[in-house]
Amino acid sequence: MGLLEQKRHFSVNLLDWYMVNRRDLPWRRHNNPYFTWVSEIMLQQTRVDTVIPYFNRFIGNFPTVQALAEAPEEEVLKNWEGLGYYSRARNLQAAARQVMELHGGEMPQDKQAVFALKGVGPYTAGAILSIAFNQPQPAVDGNVMRVLSRYFLIDEDIMKGSTRVLMEELAGELIPEGRARDFNQALMELGALVCTPKAPHCLTCPVMEQCSGRIAGRELTLPVKTKAKPPRPEQRLVAIVEGRGAHRGRVLVRQRPATGLLARMWELPHVLAAPAAAGKAAGPLADEPAMALLAGSLWAEGFAARPEGLATHAEHVFSHIVWSLQVYKCTEQDQSNELPLIAAEARAAYDAQAAGKDHSSSASAASELATTHSEQFHSVTSLLSNPSEDADLLDESPVAYDAQLTLTGKGDGLTYRWIGPEDMDKMAFPNIFLKLISSYFAGAYDDVNE
Ligand code: SF4
Numbered sequence: 370m371g372l373l374e375q376k377r378h379f380s381v382n383l384l385d386w387y388m389v390n391r392r393d394l395p396w397r398r399h400n401n402p403y404f405t406w407v408s409e410i411m412l413q414q415t416r417v418d419t420v421i422p423y424f425n426r427f428i429g430n431f432p433t434v435q436a437l438a439e440a441p442e443e444e445v446l447k448n449w450e451g452l453g454y455y456s457r458a459r460n461l462q463a464a465a466r467q468v469m470e471l472h473g474g475e476m477p478q479d480k481q482a483v484f485a486l487k488g489v490g491p492y493t494a495g496a497i498l499s500i501a502f503n504q505p506q507p508a509v510d511g512n513v514m515r516v517l518s519r520y521f522l523i524d525e526d527i528m529k530g531s532t533r534v535l536m537e538e539l540a541g542e543l544i545p546e547g548r549a550r551d552f553n554q555a556l557m558e559l560g561a562l563v564c565t566p567k568a569p570h571c572l573t574c575p576v577m578e579q580c581s582g583r584i585a586g587r588e589l590t591l592p593v594k595t596k597a598k599p600p601r602p603e604q605r606l607v608a609i610v611e612g613r614g615a616h617r618g619r620v621l622v623r624q625r626p627a628t629g630l631l632a633r634m635w636e637l638p639h640v641l642a643a644p645a646a647a648g649k650a651a652g653p654l655a656d657e658p659a660m661a662l663l664a665g666s667l668w669a670e671g672f673a674a675r676p677e678g679l680a681t682h683a684e685h686v687f688s689h690i691v692w693s694l695q696v697y698k699c700t701e702q703d704q705s706n707e708l709p710l711i712a713a714e715a716r717a718a719y720d721a722q723a724a725g726k727d728h729s730s731s732a733s734a735a736s737e738l739a740t741t742h743s744e745q746f747h748s749v750t751s752l753l754s755n756p757s758e759d760a761d762l763l764d765e766s767p768v769a770y771d772a773q774l775t776l777t778g779k780g781d782g783l784t785y786r787w788i789g790p791e792d793m794d795k796m797a798f799p800n801i802f803l804k805l806i807s808s809y810f811a812g813a814y815d816d817v818n819e
Pocket of ligand 1: 516519520563564565569570571572574575576577578580582583588
């Protein structure tokens with residue numbers, strides 16, 4: 370069996386199989402470049418079954434490039450809520466605006482122009498050009514590299530850029546003339562349904578007869594892939610601050626900064642309790658110091674709140690960080706009320722700074738305060754030593770905040786507001802906070818310290 374014959378076998382049998390076995394997916398029903406583009410962005414890091422309802426809702430709400438370009442960002446994020454990797458949604462909208470401005474609202478068909486769209490990498494560009502316009506462009510992602518590694522018995526590490534280049538060349542050579550649209554989808558479909566990562570279904574595979582990996586018994590050891598760095602664990606303390614007086618029935622949320630992780634999404638206030646020591650996961654903090662630290666950090670952010678008790682533990686996994694969350698129910702306090710010691714001391718340290726002492730002296734005051742109680746209080750120190758402009762409070766608040774005390778976490782310029790259950794439909798939250806706040810409004814933490 371020569372290489373040419375092996376390639377021909379692959380292309381012909383794969384296409385035949387796909388034409389009979391292709392799944393009926395919503396983005397395949399119309400030959401609409403915008404639909405292809407949205408589906409490919411959603412499918413990055415996400416399973417087809419998960420994407421289908423999101424895709425249908427997204428296209429229902431933003432049926433055209435223009436509708437997406439003109440929508441408020443908050444609405445776009447709301448429609449993405451739960452899918453994760455929110456920068457995809459922001460980039461998609463930014464790219465829709467590029468398409469409006471530079472291409473009159475029509476998806477470009479030129480490779481360089483597609484590649485220039487925000488959030489579009491080589492895989493997505495290849496997928497759009499081949500699926501939407503039937504151009505013979507390879508679309509190589511991890512699934513495709515797995516299939517090709519196995520079929521052609523390629524021992525190169527698929528994490529290397531040079532391997533991707535090799536795979537793209539190979540995938541391009543395999544596309545039968547005039548059949549790029551079907552062939553690339555066939556290759557993706559084989560990786561998703563048959564040549565799966567852990568248990569490939571070789572016996573029902575349409576290309577099994579000439580699969581070098583299977584013949585060599587290597588289907589389970591290919592592809593070669595160096596392990597990615599494990600995500601960094603972080604222990605975080607989260608506050609569900611229950612409002613009182615004019616805020617009764619509402620909880621405090623803040624909006625994340627305009628750039629970085631989960632940019633512009635809403636969340637419960639939280640603070641880093643302890644980073645992981647080298648080679649060791651950060652462990653949970655005992656409740657007493659955890660609550661003191663939380664009260665202090667809220668105070669440094671401009672809010673007086675008393676932690677009442679542990680509501681729940683939760684975990685949120687990002688590609689590069691794992692948050693282990695200790696979630697405390699807190700109640701809003703009047704400024705005149707006695708606050709937990711750490712909060713009062715945090716204020717004293719801040720007052721010293723606000724009174725005109727230089728950064729280093731107030732930072733060292735905060736540092737002293739931190740070391741007095743526990744080394745875990747370093748986050749308060751960092752909050753206190755990074756004052757920035759006042760927080761932009763969207764809600765009129767009857768609480769007499771000292772304007773100078775509305776410090777914001779690490780100088781990020783955060784925005785805060787009090788929300789009720791009715792606001793949940795309008796604001797975009799990362800999944801973990803959506804679950805925590807919904808559970809709170811459903812009464813799941815009613816008995817904390819009652
Ligand atoms: S025969 Fe097995 S290893 Fe080879 S392509 Fe098919 S499913 Fe993958």
